[in-house]
Amino acid sequence: MIGLGGANITNDLAIGLRTPVERAEQLKLTCGCALTSMVRPEETVRVPSVGGRPDRDISRHMLAMMIEPRVEEIFALANKEVRKNHVADLLGAGVVLTGGASSLPGMPELAEQVFDLPARRGIPMGFSGLTEAVSNPRFATGVGLAMHALQHDARPRAAEGESSVGSRWDSVRWIEELV
Numbered sequence: 001m002i003g004l005g006g007a008n009i010t011n012d013l014a015i016g017l018r019t020p021v022e023r024a025e026q027l028k029l030t031c032g033c034a035l036t037s038m039v040r041p042e043e044t045v046r047v048p049s050v051g052g053r054p055d056r057d058i059s060r061h062m063l064a065m066m067i068e069p070r071v072e073e074i075f076a077l078a079n080k081e082v083r084k085n086h087v088a089d090l091l092g093a094g095v096v097l098t099g100g101a102s103s104l105p106g107m108p109e110l111a112e113q114v115f116d117l118p119a120r121r122g123i124p125m126g127f128s129g130l131t132e133a134v135s136n137p138r139f140a141t142g143v144g145l146a147m148h149a150l151q152h153d154a155r156p157r158a159a160e161g162e163s164s165v166g167s168r169w170d171s172v173r174w175i176e177e178l179v
Contacts, residue, residue, distance in 0.1 A: 002077045006101030009070050016066050017058070023048040027063065028101070034071045035106030036064040064106075071107065075114035082115075094118030 006028070013032075014024035031045040043060035082088050094117045097107055102121050111119035 002074070002081055004070075004074045004077060006099055008074070009067055009101055012070050013063070013066055017047050018050060019048050020050060028067065029103070031060055031063060032067050033060070033064040033105045034068055034110045036061060036068050038106045038109075039064045067104070068106075068110070071101075071104075071110055072114060075111055079115050091115075091117055094120065096120060096122040098122040 009032075010021060010025045010028055013019070013028055014021045017024065017027070019027070027045060027047065033039050039061045041059055041061040044057040045060050045063055046055050047058050048055050082091065095111050095115050097111055097119060098121075101107070108119040108121060111117075
């Protein structure tokens with residue numbers, strides 16, 4: 001585990017662009033890209049200002065230039081951790097990216113460059129009744145942990161003749177609150 005992620009990218013943008021964190025998050029998710037080579041320099045994005053100053057336009061390429069180094073740093077630190085713990089050989093199938101920032105264009109491509117392995121976005125699957133709102137890489141880790149808990153419930157089983165459906169449902173009930 002490393003202590004960096006999408007929030008660090010957002011904070012970099014907020015500071016670098018002198019815009020509120022909430023607006024930096026919105027810019028990151030709607031206009032951001034993890035690879036500058038995927039963005040045309042002539043594209044522009046509107047950056048909200050603070051303190052009553054007027055909003056301004058910047059190159060989307062500039063936005064990507066702020067995002068790419070941080071993403072590359074995050075991947076490099078994760079790769080170092082994987083190699084330090086001697087699990088790199090176990091990643092033959094590749095790297096799965098989760099979290100909201102993994103939806104940025106260019107994330108899998110940059111991950112493949114850094115890890116020298118195939119990379120893809122993780123999307124929750126195999127859960128009946130899962131709404132569109134939760135079928136997103138942003139929720140992949142949480143949903144995966146809930147599914148694991150449901151499949152490998154370590155709590156005592158219901159006595160013979162009693163239903164264990166209720167107890168299993170309680171272990172994942174918090175998913176409803178995400179939607």
